Amino acid sequence: MKAKKVLGLLMTVVMATGLLACGGGGTTGGSASESQEASKSKDKNSGGKQKITFCFRDDGLGKDNSLWKWVDAAYASWDKKDEVELDVAPITASEGDYFTKVALQLSDPSTCPDLVAEDTFQLPNDVSAGYLTNLDDYVKDYEDWQSGKYYASMQKAVTGEDGSVYGIPYCTDTRGIFYNRELMTKAGVIAEGEDWAPKSWDDVLDACAKVKEKLPDVVPFWCNAGVATGEATSMQTYEMMLYGTGERLITDDGKWIVKSQGMEDTLKFLQDIYVKNEYGPSLDLVLNGQASNTSAREYFPQGKLAMSLDGIWITGNWKEDGAAPVENYGEKFGLAAMPTSKGQDPGTVTLAGGWSLSIPENSDQKDITFAFIQHMMEPDTYLKAVTSMGNICTRTDTAETEEYAKQPFFDVATQFLETADFRPQNDQYSSVSTSIQSMVEAVVSGTSVEDAITQYGADVARTVGDDAVVEQ
Amino acid sequence: MTKPGRAMTIKEEAKKSVLLLPALILLIAFFIIPIILTVYYSFTNMALTGANAKNFQFVGLRNYTKMLADKNMLKSIWNTFQFLVGSLLGQTVLGFLIAYFMKHKAKGFRSVVGPCILAGWVMPEVVVALCSLAFFDTNGTMNTILQAIHLPPVKWLYAHPMLSVIIANVWHGTAFSMLNFQSALDNVSGDIEEAARVDGANRIQTLVRIIVPCIKDTIATNTMLNTLSTLGVFGLIWAMTGGGPGTATTTLPIYMYNQGLKNFQLGQGTAIGMVLLLVGAVCSVIYTKVLKTED
Numbered sequence: 105m106k107a108k109k110v111l112g113l114l115m116t117v118v119m120a121t122g123l124l125a126c127g128g129g130g131t132t133g134g135s136a137s138e139s140q141e142a143s144k145s146k147d148k149n150s151g152g153k154q155k156i157t158f159c160f161r162d163d164g165l166g167k168d169n170s171l172w173k174w175v176d177a178a179y180a181s182w183d184k185k186d187e188v189e190l191d192v193a194p195i196t197a198s199e200g201d202y203f204t205k206v207a208l209q210l211s212d213p214s215t216c217p218d219l220v221a222e223d224t225f226q227l228p229n230d231v232s233a234g235y236l237t238n239l240d241d242y243v244k245d246y247e248d249w250q251s252g253k254y255y256a257s258m259q260k261a262v263t264g265e266d267g268s269v270y271g272i273p274y275c276t277d278t279r280g281i282f283y284n285r286e287l288m289t290k291a292g293v294i295a296e297g298e299d300w301a302p303k304s305w306d307d308v309l310d311a312c313a314k315v316k317e318k319l320p321d322v323v324p325f326w327c328n329a330g331v332a333t334g335e336a337t338s339m340q341t342y343e344m345m346l347y348g349t350g351e352r353l354i355t356d357d358g359k360w361i362v363k364s365q366g367m368e369d370t371l372k373f374l375q376d377i378y379v380k381n382e383y384g385p386s387l388d389l390v391l392n393g394q395a396s397n398t399s400a401r402e403y404f405p406q407g408k409l410a411m412s413l414d415g416i417w418i419t420g421n422w423k424e425d426g427a428a429p430v431e432n433y434g435e436k437f438g439l440a441a442m443p444t445s446k447g448q449d450p451g452t453v454t455l456a457g458g459w460s461l462s463i464p465e466n467s468d469q470k471d472i473t474f475a476f477i478q479h480m481m482e483p484d485t486y487l488k489a490v491t492s493m494g495n496i497c498t499r500t501d502t503a504e505t506e507e508y509a510k511q512p513f514f515d516v517a518t519q520f521l522e523t524a525d526f527r528p529q530n531d532q533y534s535s536v537s538t539s540i541q542s543m544v545e546a547v548v549s550g551t552s553v554e555d556a557i558t559q560y561g562a563d564v565a566r567t568v569g570d571d572a573v574v575e576q
Numbered sequence: 577m578t579k580p581g582r583a584m585t586i587k588e589e590a591k592k593s594v595l596l597l598p599a600l601i602l603l604i605a606f607f608i609i610p611i612i613l614t615v616y617y618s619f620t621n622m623a624l625t626g627a628n629a630k631n632f633q634f635v636g637l638r639n640y641t642k643m644l645a646d647k648n649m650l651k652s653i654w655n656t657f658q659f660l661v662g663s664l665l666g667q668t669v670l671g672f673l674i675a676y677f678m679k680h681k682a683k684g685f686r687s688v689v690g691p692c693i694l695a696g697w698v699m700p701e702v703v704v705a706l707c708s709l710a711f712f713d714t715n716g717t718m719n720t721i722l723q724a725i726h727l728p729p730v731k732w733l734y735a736h737p738m739l740s741v742i743i744a745n746v747w748h749g750t751a752f753s754m755l756n757f758q759s760a761l762d763n764v765s766g767d768i769e770e771a772a773r774v775d776g777a778n779r780i781q782t783l784v785r786i787i788v789p790c791i792k793d794t795i796a797t798n799t800m801l802n803t804l805s806t807l808g809v810f811g812l813i814w815a816m817t818g819g820g821p822g823t824a825t826t827t828l829p830i831y832m833y834n835q836g837l838k839n840f841q842l843g844q845g846t847a848i849g850m851v852l853l854l855v856g857a858v859c860s861v862i863y864t865k866v867l868k869t870e871d
Contacts, residue, residue, distance in 0.1 A: 207625040210625075229626045234630045331838075387731075393818075538839045567841060
């Protein structure tokens, strides 16, 4: 009996201790918090070295990912590498899931990285949430930043509503229709050696019809249309089309447009492609997180797709060291500007985005991290990375190098940049963007345009408030 | 003066309470407090990022009133209902029939069917989803079978997404029902069945009029447990269809995730979670009432 009592008492003590141990991590008060900080600090300075954790999106390529190679190369050539340990911590996820995971990581000091790759559209949101460090004091002493080595438009893209800088932009991009010259010639859309230059959406549909008729085994047109492809669906499909009708997502006085003729035209165009005429890929290909890779690394380079509405970075896949190398891709493929809906001025449309290197507010290695960013952005290191990524550079001196300029399509894509539109610099855009993705997926899955718009209106009103939406 | 017996009882009770204290603390820390917080957050405009992540506010019933006017919410409830009914029917009926046949069939039947059914149960939800993806894929097992018998292939996950996820969930959950029913059927006396046969009842009549009434309690308990586990299914649907195409397989847990973590609207997401909790609670109460009647 006595033994039982002792055993019971021991178990109680063990369970209570276990419980206290579980609860410790969540405590925010005095001693526990201090102990957590001490432990974190110890971890961050393991073996006397400072430690930088870098978080970015890995699209499944692992160490072959251009960003991963870049950060590895930059670290290897960094004069402070003996004093600083680099922890590469990629998030393997679809684009939408990446933003969710980053927001969760940034909000918690115990999981927060020191350096994060931020899509510039997500930046205003994370600035409002207080997740990112104001870099004004850092860029003040950053000579390249002050001396015009960065494009002013890209400096603006990383500037918050408060006028402060929250990231160093490392790439930008433009979008257009990549086409396979051989397939387009066989289908009779263009003559041998001719460039394709559609003047309106009808021209695009006509080309699709010809491809479908002459080459039944080829997918005529691919544009991302699923929730799983995240921002690619919002920006380079929906917004490329909506902006081509002359409309925008938001009015000048900051109200989100939830019903308009342009929206109807855009969704009808998507319906014409995916539902009515079946010019697009089947839904099992397009409605999953790998759709962008399937299109850029498989269907298009293998000649199973005639036209792809995508961004300039997809050319990175076709380079010698890319995920799907294509010999002479600059000659085999073409890049046409996306036309406006009826050919109205300015005739073509593109959207530009970009990514930045930002330092989270919860990072405790800010100074050394900014030094590392500066090193990553040094012309030699940066040139190799940006050409490998297939992105448009953000540094003027890099743009002038021969190696950069000789890349196929970059002259055209950079010309697009001159008249490019940008997404709203609004901290609610990223939430609205998810509603756009749902609307587009609904339409290509067979929901009527009217129902999809109604649902979009309800979703956006719930997110931004009833008084911040407007019908036109 | 306190009676010695009573003092003993209080002492014993106090000892028991002390031993139960850790369990009570765990329950409060990991169950009661999260539920209270969920209830509170569902009345706020809390967000994962953006201005409302830093300074969220109490917004009263706004999340709930918006939900009522939200077509996607209504569609999610309808999808949840379809998924629940389909899964329950499949898991219960199949589980019962397999248990029934395994009781009467030869050992060979038991040794082949048993492991196949149990395999679905022991595998994690996401593994079941991946196996089902391979099965329903355009070039998967199902279409290979169809083509072998000269039928056209079907894009199961896009043409019949709800049916596909229901079948996957049925495979996942049938073993649980089967084991419940096996145990219940083992307790049905063979004498009753024999007596019914002597009285002239055929096999189906014996099954419907004798065996089923004998195991009614097990049927009700099994249905309640399956209901609660089916209401919470997330990983299976997420990995198979992501709630799509469109909103075709967006059940309440998927919609809650989309609102909370994809759209960053944590307040709205928790409000949907409350609805899910309510549906589960209502189902539990109904089944408990049914069980009580049977007692």
